[in-house]
Amino acid sequence: MSGKRVHLAAHFPGVNNTTVWTDPRSRSQIDFASFEHLARTAERGRFDFFFLAEGLRLREHKGRIHDLDVVGRPESLTVLSALAAVTDRLGLAGTVNATFNEPYELARRLSTLDHLSEGRAAWNVVTTSDAFTGENFRRGGYLDHADRYTRAAEFVGLARALWDSWAPGETPRRHAVRPGAIGTVRHSGRHFTVEGRFTLPRSPQGRPVIIQAGDSDSGREFAAETADVIFSRHGSLTDGKAFYTDVKRRLQRYGREPDELKIMPAATFALGDTDEEAAERAAEIRRQQVGPQTAIAFVEQVWGRDLSDHDPDGPLPDLEVGEGVTQGRVPIGDRAAVAAKWRALAEEKHLSIRELVIEVTGRQTFVGTPESVAGQIDQHVQQDAADGFVLVPHLTPGGLDEFVDRVVPLLQERGVFRTEYTGRTLRDHLGIGGPR
Template identity: 65%
Template sequence: MTKQRKQIRLGAHFPGVNNTTVWSDPEAGSQISFESFRRFAQTAERGRFDFLFLAEGLRLREHQGRIHDLDVVGRPDTFTVLAALAGVTEHIGLAGTINSTFNEPYDLARKFATLDHLSAGRAAWNVVTSSDAFTGENFRRGGYLDPSDRYTRAAATVGAARRLWDSWLDGDLIADAQEGRFVADPHAGAYAYHDRFFDIRGRFNVPRSPQGRPVILQAGDSPEGRDFAAANADAIFTRHSTLEAGQEFYRDVKRRLGQFGRTPEELLILPGVTFVVGDTDEEAQEQARVIRRQQVSGRTAINFLEQVWNRDLSAYDPDGPLPDVDPVVGTELLTQGRASVRRDDALQVARRWRERAEADNLSIRELVIETTGRQSFIGSPLTVASQLNYFVQNDACDGFILVPHLTPGGLDPFVDKVVPLLQEIGVLRTEYSGGTLRENLGLPPQAAAAEAREEAS
């Protein structure tokens, strides 16, 4: 019996600050101007992508007391941008990265339910966590949350938000809509939720939204992150560098779903990947080499190295060999915020990097270029389309979240040249078929998923 070909799911990642986007390129646009967001979203919708994915951070990183050189472009508020994009798009999903550590369930649930109504069922929440005091200084609670509690609080936050979203359901009772006005039901919106993090009760003031609940995304490769995704998420945003690594991750996460009364169809695995499309494979490879050197300047390479060594390395030549001194551990980190490596792993990382640099005769900059790159698909349109399809059909993933190196025009080569090839072989839609993001992603309806979990329990 011939195995049915899987449909490729696609997300488009509008970056926050990172080491992927080349903001110095003359074709790069603004990180804050709405025109950048509009063009990016409409290009993704033209390519029949499933959703647009906004990154967000709650504080810019600092390196040796100064704003990190990759973090100078700013991060506008996610909900504001997504609400505006709902008015200039019709089908594409609107996914926002919102922190579960420093936000309250009621406020989150209300904003996402509102976005789902405004967009006619296209809202998605990428749930992220934080445990560092540096980020926490922006908030009343500060950064006291123990790292071991970050996924526990995240699960509680999602659980409480779901209780609020479902509060307009009471058994078979659903508040009816008539001419845009919701009929008051005595049970509609009433909720109560209690655990070690939250003790809340009241009446939720946003009626049931088109999807019932927004689609939940989560990013994390750790065992805790995999369990959290298996229990709570509709899609997991991950990264892996080879087909074999992707297949191992795919098998592991899909296997975990059964522990939580879920089926493999209820969770999509979508690695974040970069791409370079050229007229030929050779041209694309040359473009990729140029892009990687643009992404990692000499200063950036030294900054990355200092995150591991935790010492001032400004005197070292980025085009020279790695330092012969060991990392400093057990002291305050030079980089505050999101760092490349935990301090207790620094000695092991430094040893591995030295071994690789020696084996391949790599300079500091060359090593950083090699070790910080995402999984990339590089080649002619046919080569890239074939590679993407091979990964999906061989269960390394269910699709991809594309991270272009240019904003906002970086998706254009993919949409213009690769998408038609995927559509031609029947693995990517030619038109949107569903009315909501959940339907377009091929996820089970909320009611069916809930019944399956009840039967499993």
């Protein structure tokens, strides 16, 4: 390849307003056929992996199920195990919470996926201190916010100890293994006490790939110490460079090389035969993603009040911030400060509620002709703003097809993206080698 290799992954969205459900081309978010279509498209495009997000409780807004959630989404590792049977090389990544699971059981489930897929499994490690989500679990909201990453770090370390407890190359034959092939894991820490032997041998890639998405200082440090991939939100060239430099710099204190951690921001795209057509399409997608009801819901989350009597095409509410009407979402932080910032922006640009929400909730990362988008992606990677991108299409399940058909061949022509898989495991695709 002529430059740094571009890494690509495909995200199947669900708990946000990325997906345009009203488009006639949009299909089911829960039928297996939808997952299969998107995964097969990603594999046809020679992507590194297919990525599933997951929530542990349906969010609520004003006491009702939040309209931006998918109701009925199957459990991620079960879906990925089924996808292992209909794909051959594509990595399979699932989001699983380290706060409301136990290391031995989750390590076993992830190792099972890694074996079923012949070394293509990945775990996106997430945490939560949200008591609302915790009500679905025996311990409830017991975990303080400051303890999220201490538990997650101990969890990941223990899972790795279990995965590494079998001797390399050892597999059971006739229900027996040679003496000493399986080590006993003994661990007594702040959050977990475990003593026993793991039931599964090492997988073809040694152990599952670890993905992490935290952006706080502690989250970045956790990723630098433990992650193989960061699912970042820093998709612009300037922000991407700053994030890339910061996280790669942190690797040194853990004895790691820069190539051992891949930084892959989430990215959206809008294509057109001309740049003008692509811009028009991007604007229309944004208006579909932020309809009148969605616009009001976003402002209600910040203002903490029922604003259903307000016109989405009218001005922001002239009200103080209330106590809150949404449960289960990532906390906004200082809502009063956010409200003040939004109000100043709306006044400066003369924006209605809906126009403001479109302005502040993000835009398509890459907009233009296929040639332009391929060039933008290559630029980000060559200039160290990212190692690649996790693409989030706005249509399910066919939204990735156009990108694979029109942009991937151009990246291949540039010599920065594979034309065929050269390895079998996800670690092979990412170029990160086996675990230490």
